[in-house]
Amino acid sequence: MIDATITDKKRNLRDAYSSALIALGRRNPDVVVLDADLALSTKTKRFGTVFPDRFFDMGIAEAxxxxxxxxxxxxxxxVFASTFAVFATGRSYDAIRQSIAYPELNVKIVATHAGISVGGDGASHQMLEDIALMRALPNMVVIAPADATEMEDVVPAIAEHNGPCYVRIGRADAPILFETHGMFEIGKGYVLREGSDITVIATGTMTAEALKAYDLLKKEKIDARIIHMPTIKPLDEKLVRKAAKETGRIITCEEHTVIGGLGDAVAMAIAKKPVPMIRIGVNDVFGESGEAWQLMEKYGLTAENIVKRAKELIKKS
Amino acid sequence: MHDEKLIKEIKRKALEIRKWVIESVYRAGSGHPGGSLSVADILACLYFHEMRHNPKDPKWPDRDRLVLSKGHAAPALYAALALAGYFPVEELKNLRKIGHFLQGHPCMKKVPGVDMSTGSLGHGLSVAVGMALAGKLDKKDYRVFAILGDGEVQEGQIWEAANAASHYKLDNLIAILDRNKLQIDGPTEEIMHLEPLAWRWQAFGWDVIEIDGHDIEEILGTFHEIKLNEKPTIIIANTIKGKGVSFMEGTLSFHGKPPSEEQYIRAMSELEQVERELND
Known part of the structure; x- marks a missing residue:
């Protein structure tokens, strides 16, 4: 089990990204960073300030x-290429497919502002299909870290991996869940809480909600296992199957459409020996403008909704 | 002026490329002979004179790179690579066959000498910009060649790349535009106009040179005109689609269609006739 607690401390994953990038750039002169006119928002500009020769702003031309x-x-x-998730994957899909994934080149696409918690910008900017798009590409690794500590571990790990990677992080500050570094490994899921009644598997921003749900479920005498799944592809199928076998019920949580993301990946992993399952995510609709927390609430991406759905699943099965 | 011996030698190579285009596409039963034949002379000049490369060391870091952005001309590229010694020419007979390394469009992971996987139009110039940028970063003197189709430059991404190339002053980048004036649905100017083409590239900050893309001496001479003046260069090579096979020249129908058996025999005998004349 991995030590994870929700504290009041928050840190932005974009800040973690830029500090990890700079540290990586110091160690490795082959690291080059590109951005598409969002370098102040993605925070790659900080790398550009430290290493002006190895930073290129490509303008508003993501493909x-x-x-x-x-x-x-x-x-x-x-190469680290950054912009908002909606442009990094949707706008650029064919360039990624043809020029990065097919020839299996060493490009790390680190997308920020993923998901509905982008907030006020509305549906045009709330990328909810990026995991599905990137997961469908052969050779692509897909990662959604849960907090700033993990993000700082993800950056050197993907640099170490020789091949294309897609990392998605949100816009908002996120609670710090992990106090210490060194946990993250590509392709590994982590049990954060042991439990035997049901398993909640979460990725990205939803892992914090899953941890809160654990405490709420505990009060109702429901013993939930909480798994954090930072790597959606390749999926830690062994851990998923073990959880299915031992707890008999699975709920997945992601700030992403329910189509093609973590939920579908988990469902595929247990398809041979299925157990009752619910996928929490955005239900095949576009988002809208609002405060991040209001949107997370409205679209059911909260600990409270995880509790509600967990109780439903336990009642039915 | 290049000496006659060199010009004759390259003409011979171009002819061999053309013969292999016909042979391999005929055997494959599919492929793109028209655009492969139009670019054959350019490829011959590059691989047998202009480019710094080593078939014994395909990944040589200091080599000149070539991105065949119009990836459907793969049969011509494969023929050039095989004739240069990257792999045995006999392999060309297995183009597009299942399990074989010669994919319908260039695949850098499978074919020695292919510097970039291409096929979907509009992507290659961006990649060439990245390669040229890497050359500048590493202070290396290699050049990057990108071969574009004319219809291909209807893709918007080409112009994103064109803009980036001049912005980053990539004078180590040389694009060659195979201006054969035909695309699948018809003449380029009818389908989606490109003219004034030279003016458009100039407006994007490029040096533009226009040549006859079938005149070996002119092609070779052009490379001497390219200056290290902090500007990328584009060579607009006026060509004829299907060049070298009389019934394919200037026709739309052989863009993506192999010759029939009868057409194959006719094409090969025409090319062999030219070869005999060249050898006399």
């Missing part, structure tokens, strides 16, 4: 940025 990233990678660079 081209992905192709340029591929060309740099083909010449031995470890």
């Amino acid at each position: 081209n940025m992905m192709g340029v990233a591929a060309g740099l990678a083909a010449c031995g660079k470890i």
Whole structure:
């Protein structure tokens, strides 16, 4: 079991990204960073300030940025390409498919502002299909870290991995869940709370909600196992199957459409020996403007909704 | 002026490329002969004279790179690579066959000498920009060549890349536009106009040179005109789709269609006739 607690301390994952990038850049001269006119928002600009020679703003031309990233990678660079998730995956999908995933080039797409918690910008900017898009591509690793500590571990881990990676993080500050570094490994899921009545598997921003749900369920005498699944592809199928076998019920939670994301990946993993399952996510609709917390509440991405759905599942099965 | 011997040698290579285009596409039963034949002379000049490369060391870090952005001309690229010694020419007979490394469009993971996987139009120039940027970063003197189709530049991403190339002053990037004037649905100017093409590239900050893309001497001479002046260069090579096979020249129908058996025999005998004349 991994030590994880929800405290009042919050930190933005974008800040963690930029500090980890700078540390990586100091160690490795092959690290090159690209952005598409959002360097102040994604915080890659900080890398650019420290290493002006290895930072290129490609302007508002995301597909081209992905192709340029591929060309740099083909010449031995470890390329980090950042912009908002909606542009990084939707706008650039074919460039990623043709020039990065198919030739299996060493490009790390780190997308910020993923999910509905983008808030006021509304549906046009709330990317809810990025995991599905990237998961469908052969050779692509897909990661959604839960807090800033983990994000700082993700950056060197993906740099170490020779091949394409997609990392999605949100816009908002997130509670710190992990006090110490060194946990993250590509392809591994983590049991944060032991339990035998039901398993809640969460990724990204939803892991904090799952931990809160654990305490709420405990009060109702429901013993939930909480799994944090930072890597959605390749999925830690062994851990998922073990949880299915031992707890008999699974709920997945993601700030993403229920189509093609973590929920579908988990369902595939237990398809041979299925157990009753509920997928919590955005139910095949576009988002809207609002405060982040209001949207998370309205679209059921809260600890309270996890509790409600867990009770439903236990009642039915 | 290049010496006659060199020009004759490259003409011979171009002819061999053309013969292998016909042979491999005929055997494959599918493929794109028209655009492969139009670019054959350019590829011959690059691989047999202009480019710094080593078939014994395909990943040589200091090599000049070539991105065939119009990836459907793969049969011509494969023929050039095989003739240069990257793999045995006999392999060309297995183009597009299941389990074989010669994919319908270039795959860098499978084919030695292919610097970038291409096929979906509009992507290659961006990748070439990245390679040229890496060259500048590493202070290396290699050049990056990108071969574009003319219809291909209807893709918006090409212009994103064109803009980035001049913004980052990539004078180590040389694009060659195979201006054969035909795309699948018809003449480029009818389907989606490209002219004034040279002016458009100039407006994006490129040096533009226009040449006859079938005149070996002119192609070779062009490379001497390219300056290290902090500007990328594009060579607009006026070509004929299907060049070298009389009944394919300037026709739409052989964009993506293999020759029939009868057409195959006719095409090969035409090319062999030219070869005999060249050898006399």
